[in-house]
Amino acid sequence: MAEDLKKMYRTIMEDHFPDSLCIRFGDQELKYRKRSWKFPDPKTGELIEKGLRYGENPGQEAALYELIGGNLTLGDCRFIDPNSGLVSAIREEDMLQEGKHPGKTNLTDLDNGLNILKYLMGKPAAVILKHNNPCGAAYGKTLADAYYRANRADRIAAFGGCLVLNRPLDKETAELVSQNYLEVVAAPDYEEGALDLLKKRANLRIIQVRKIDRLTDFLSRRFVDFKSLIDGGLIVQQSPLNRVLEAKDLKLAETVSSGKTYKIRREPTPGEMEDLLFGWFIEQGVTSNSVLYVKDGCTVGIGTGEQDRVGVAEIAVYKAYQKYADALCHERYQMSYKELELAIEKGNRPREQQEEIDAETRAVNGGLKGAAMVSDAFFPFRDGVDVGLRQGISAVVQPGGSMRDWEVIEACNEANATMVFTGQRAFKH
Template identity: 80%
Template sequence: MAEDLKKMYRTVMDDHFPESLSIRFGDQELVYRKRTWKIPDAKTGEVIEKGLRYGENPGQEAALYELVGGHLQLGDCRFIDPGKGLVSAITEADMLQAGKHPGKTNLTDLDNGLNILKYLMKQPAAVILKHNNPCGAAHGDSLASAYHRANRADRIAAFGGCLVVNRPLDKETAEQVARNYLEVVAAPDFEEGTLDLLKKRTNLRIVQIRRMDRLEEYRDLRFVDFKSLMDGGLIAQQSPVCRVHGPEDLKLAEAVHDGTTYRIQRPPTAKEMEDLLFGWYVEQGVTSNSVLYVKDQCTVAIGTGEQDRVGVAELAVYKAYRNYGDALCFDQYGISYKELELAVERGERPREDRDVIDAATREAKAGLLGSTMVSDAFFPFRDGVDVGIRQGITAVVQPGGSLRDWEVIEACNEAGVTMVFTGQRAFKH
């Protein structure tokens, strides 16, 4: 059975989806063309023209379509026009190393990386994604710094992930990337010498996104978002547009309860405001329910996909401690924390080695001291924000709108924590 599975992972499936697709909205029509690529087989050298390798899992046929015709206006909303393809427009020429035919998850990770980076274009930035969620995201003084910080934020989850950067990949960054295992590396361009370093991993998909210099133009463009139901039905919706463009769009938290007005007592510092904005922009690409912790424009931990808000706040704290301890362990001993833990259990390393890492992690509260807490929806009770306060956060950004906003404001004021409302929820399912 194991061999059968391995064969399935290697197989590029035939797909029976049509070469073109059209969707009518009343008297308006959108026209799509299926994307295929001619890619040589890594073992035989035979050129195979196929589309997606498979869908979310082997055995699921899938197809990628690019919008090539039609214009859609519904009410006051004009949806994105043809000719603006990013991931759906990738050609063989853009696959600087194809590695092998991409699967659905490779492209949806890349797409979500661009979805996040469209808010982060003013500085060098890197996002590493797995299963359509960011593992780590960071700004940096240089691209190499941004990648190092994003990777260090969660080395464990980044293994086998998709890296998307918003500047031409330089040699210093490529040297770092080449030391790690990734499935996809995407950039607007690749400087001389970088491809030689990256191509040492023959299965690595190296992709150039040629329109990335215009990525900010996509901030306010809407597309039609489809959700297919198990009964064959569809839900169609407008894609979300983030209303937060700068500090002026974040309002100090305020709420009225039983005739009393509750207000946050302390406005954010300039540094906190940078983290509040950075965190809210990364939040646009995270599966809800989610809570993030951000410090110095870098994610400390990302909690995703939980059913309750206090639970996801606690999950993110757990991940922060795990990631911080793992990074320290790798810096000090050159191995992961789990490898150290196993070596201690087997008596191959002294227990003190692990105790040193654990003590340093606890003392720093896993980097959460002075961090910003980001929530994609309101806190229904103060217990969620209290999780972050206990770890030493100094700022919170959230939509607001709970009946108990006053209670959350009180919790923040008691701790000297500032909090801003976005006035907009950021659910992503």
């Protein structure tokens, strides 16, 4: 059974989807073409042409389509024009190394990485994704610094992930990247010597996305978002547009309840404002219900896809502690925290090593002291924000709009924390 599954993972499936696709909206039509790539057959060496490896799982046929014709305007919304492709327009020459041939999840991770990076183009930045969520994201003084910080934020989850960079990948960054196991590396270009280092991993998919320098063009463009139902039905919606792009788009939290006005007493410092914006940008690529913590332009703990807000805030705290301890352990002993635990249980290492790491992690609350807390929707009660405040977070960004905004404001004022409202929810499902 296990061998059968391994074989399925290695198999590039045939797909029976048509070469072209047309979608009509009344008298308007969008035209798509199926994408495929030519590459040498690993067994025979002959040139063959295939599309996606498979869908979300082996055994699921899948196809990638690029928008190539037509246009769509509904109401006052003009949707993205044809021939604007990023991931859907990747060509053979952009696959600098085809690796195991891309599947659906490889490309959707890359797509969400670009979705996040479009807000981060002002500085060198790196995003590592897994299962269409960021594991770690960071700005850096250099690209190598950005990658190091993003990877350190969640080194364990980054294993087998998709790395997306917003600057040409240089040799210094490639040296760091080549030490880890990744499924995909994508960048706008690759400097001399970088590809040689990356190609030492034969299964790594190395992709050049030439239009990354034009990502900011996509900040104001909507696409048609389809959600398929199990009965074959569809829900069609506009893609979201994030209205928060700079500090002036955030408002100091204020509300009126029972005739009384409640206001946040302290404005964000410049550093806090940078983190509030950075965190809100990362939030655009995180599956809801979500809460995340960021500090100094780097993610600290990311909670995703939970049903209650206080629960996801607690999960993000737990992850912050775990990831901080693991980073310390790896830097000190070149092993994961779990490997250290096991070595101690077997009597191969002194328990003091773990106790020292735990003490250092607790001393900084897993890196959460002074961090910013980000929520994709309002806090229905103060218990959610209290989770972060107890860990020493100093700033909060959230949409606002709860009947109990007043008590969340009170909670922040009690802790001398600042809070801003976006006036906009950021659900992503």
